[in-house]
Amino acid sequence: MRSLLLSSIAVLQALVVGLPQPQPLSIPLMKKTTFKIADGYVDPASIKAHISSTEAKLLRGAAAFERNAGIALFSPSPTKRARMLGSNPLINNSNNSWYGIIKVGTPPQAFSVEVDTGSSDLFLPGPSCGASCSGHKIYNPHSSSSSEALGKAFKLKYGDNSTVTGNQYKDTVSLAGFKATAQTFGVASNTTGSFPKDKPDGLMGMGLRSNSVFNADSVFETLVAQKAVPEPVFAFKLASSGSELRVGGMNSALYEGEFTYTPVTKKGFWQITGDAIEINGKGVVNGFSAVVDTGTSAILGNFTYVSQLYAAINATEVDKGLYALPCNAMPNVTITLGGKSFPLSAETLNMGPTDSSGKMCFGGIVGYDLGDITSGQLQWILGDVFMRNVYTAFDVGQCRIGFAELA
Secondary structure, eight states: OHHHHHHHHHHHHHHHHHSOOOOOEEEEOEEOOOSBOTTSSBOHHHHHHHHHHHHHHHHHHHHHHHHHHSSOSSSSOOHHHHHHHOOOGGGOOOSOOEEEEEEETTTTEEEEEEEETTOOOEEEEOTTOGGGGTTSOOOOGGGOTTOEEEEEEEEEEOTTSOEEEEEEEEEEEEETTEEEEEEEEEEEEEESSOOOTTSOSEEEEOSOGGGOTTSOOOHHHHHHHTTOSSSSEEEEEOSSSSOEEEESSOOGGGEEEEEEEEEOSEETTEEEEEEEEEETTEEEEEEEEEEEOTTOSSEEEEHHHHHHHHHTTTOEEEETTEEEEETTOOOOEEEEETTEEEEEOHHHHEEEESSTTOSEEEESEEEEOOSOTTTTOOOEEEOHHHHTTEEEEEETTTTEEEEEEEO
16 A cells, blocks of 8 residues: 555656746836936936935835834834835836836736835726826726725825825736736725826835735735745846846846855845945945845935045035036946945946036935934945846845846
8 A cells, every 4th residue: 555655656746747847937127217307417306306215115114014023124113204204106206117017817907017126015006096097007906807805995195295095905916927816916096196107007016025015925925925936036137128027036148157145134125234335446335234126226325325435536416415426437336245246337327417518427326314324224225226237136935135247
């Protein structure tokens, strides 16, 4: 009997091995807009709006973490401030975003969504969103046989007194062909703010559950929990062309050499500890905390550190936290993570000219006000200015981030 059982198990194993196994798949990513205005130079107001949006997003996530985990992610607690400054991903006034296509519902409908590792929830506009969602694909739960209303409303209020209200649903969400069933997400029914037509239809957070406004798994976490992907890893190449999100593994054609991994230090955001930041060979920052965020265009650092960085090359502060330097003389900046130094190209560090003369350009490292530098809390956000120089893998299974050189 035992031999028969073992023989049957062996046959089943052979059959499983013989079946087609899921392979990592990719979706192309596109960059919707830039900070540049019609005359070809950068509008400082758009950079500041983007910084405010990023800060508010992180504060909202930190408040969700405190609510979900019962402890503060940052010190002091950001809850009160987050309520004042919260930023709705559906009404994001920033001028940069990476977006791809997902499918939702049965039958599946395609939606363009900003892909954001700095948040954890999926939001889509709903049928009651009205004129503010004009020009966007609308998710109608009544048109999907797999939709389930959760009977939970949400209301988000923002610093400009605009609000978004809606309801939570569950439905099937397909990412790169992998299906997450019964995925929780928010459907906006009304907003008092604008929803620009040049923005994606919604936002898909790829952060961790602990920062979820709905206290629910992100789409990728659901795929991992349901064993729908071959590996619990997703990876990004962000570039002027050929950008992609790899789901269920890494794309070996897009990187070279070995990965350098750094563990997530606080399981709220994708937050890590970095070694150093150098400018023109001079070490300015040693040992720092940072969030790796596709939803942030620049590299953001605490005002104090950023001012020290630019002081080393005598850059001009145009506005608080915004610095200008000669367009043809971008400094050599390297960021060291896990013992490996990654240089930033002049192209990625240059955010564009300050005026129509084209002589002075904004540096892609920008000062902001989040985190207490005396308490060892969050000090930097490594956004696109950094990520466009590396191939980045987010390992949900081992809670770590890997960096490799671009091929």
